[in-house]
Amino acid sequence: MAEKGDDARSSGDIQAVDRTAQILRLFGPETPELTAGEAAERLGLNRTTTYRYCTSLVASGLLERGSAPGSYAPGALLLQLGAFALGRRKVVDLAPSYMRELCSTTGLTTVLSLWGSTGPIVSRVEEDATRTVLVTVRVGTQLSLTAAQSKVFLAHMSDQLRADRLLGSLPAVAREELTEEIRTLAGTDQVAMSPDGFGIHAMAAPVFDEYGICATVALVATDDLLPLDVHGATARHLRNTARALSQAMGGDKDA
Template sequence: MDIQAVDRVGMILALFGPHRESVTSTEAADLIGLNRTTTYRYLNSLVNANVLTLREDRTYVPGPTLVQVGTYAVGRRDVLKVAAEPMQALARETEITAVLSLWGAASPVVAHVEEPPRLEVVVSVRVGMQLSPVAAQTGIFHGFMAGAPSVVRAAREMDDADRERLQSSAHATVRQGYAAQVSSRGIAVLAVPVWDTHGLAASLALLTTRDVLDVETDGPELAALSRTAETISRMLGSTRPAMTG
């Protein structure tokens, strides 16, 4: 298999996620920009290799080999092994949902969530959710992993408005050491980097409403979030200090 074929297979596999669980050959061709005959050949080769499965309705979904590899890869991520307990403590201390995200094919993907106990109403996200190009946690990766090929490619594929907005927020994130955002729906997010011995490992965030979390001030929530990120980073072998303020 030559380099172009590997690239095309990667583009096909990147189509799948919480935002798109299945795809037809026509949809795949349109999304990745290949002609339909070529795309059909790739899809069926992946079916023959058990990487994809062709359902009765003629849609393609992740197959057993892809599920096995994906499960193994996630299970091997050290950050997921060590983050749960510190995140539980963070959610209890702040009474706010804690969210850990890893970089996916083109944007961060929610990998672990800890909700505050004993609260009747919480703001949360589901594990596996692909975050938007302009989310606060996306800015963490575009700020601190700006030179990574997948990050560069993701930025290049955005529309001009999203790219300019993200680059501006990413620069601010690197300067201050954290990302802060309030959405049009009133959802407030604070996010900080988590490091391992190789560099950026994940982003850790607090997620709630703007009535609960004031992202405009360096309050106790940001301090608790930064301490937790630094704790997880140390557990992963990093000696890099948290950067806030």
Template structure:
């Protein structure tokens, strides 16, 4: 496979994200700027290799090989091994779901979840979920990792309204040092950065309903979240 072919495959795979779970052949061609015949050939080859999957509605979505590779890559990250115990402690002590996210190709991806063991009803998310631009953890990455090429590119590619929303979230997060959010549906999130020796490594969050999770600066939940993030950061070699 020549360099041009590799670039084109990369462009096709980069189409998938929180705002686009599947594409048609014609949509893919328009989005990456190739003619439809060439795009169809690439899509067909990727389906044959199990990198993409062709759905019954004739749209293309990430296939088993791509999902397997993504799971393997996430599983190899030291942070997932080092974060488990502090996240279990955080979820147990606060009785709130703890969520760790890593930056993917163009948005944060949920990498690990710890649910509170004693609470019968919990709010949770699935591992592998790509977070939207409205998510508090997305704001953490756009605030503290804005100079990373993939983050800057993701911001540039957003529609104007979403880019403005990210801008407001970034300003709030930079001022507070953490992200706080309560949705119209009553879902509350607190998110804070996790660091390693190179910079931002992940975002750690607490997720529940607004009746359970206090998102104010003086809350005990925020203090516990920050303590857990500090513990993980130190284990990753972040400067004191």
């Protein structure tokens, strides 16, 4: 028979797990870093208690020290676990051959992303090793809401209320522009574009299974290698690859 002390410890352990989850859930594209004080304020917790949790999470690898003094960011273990969980999905098993062919045809970095809790997560990357200059993306990276992959996911998201909540976190002008772009993509398998403002372009297309959108395939390169031309040969290669992978997933969708 369990002693009262055992029950108390069990209750405390459950509370610790719950608070850890609450802290980790605060991070996302719009909050890549935050301090223990900011986490405490958002969660309504004691600052000292929250600091102890953050320190313990750094020690475990779930968090790491951020770039700003006193801040924290998702750690390597958290990214590793997230990428592993996403990597178990069927599309990640089927995608590599399609991605390698696309990468070989275009000579550009090819990226497969799956939807996480608040945005796309990079789950696999194929690179053209013959190029002198190579643009790469780290597996486990969570992409911002303005990324080409995010636009595609939001355009085909079945839970419109969830999409609206995510869009609501953006400034008004950016939200309006993104909403209009999403409307043009909805109901199609057309590609989305996104420049990052630093000379890097991305182009993404949806992959469907029998339930709806399950992933995106994207090309990433410097702006001179990847012009943002929706009617160009590169966009056509990307769209055809996404369609072929959709067929393999049992979710072929006509434009």
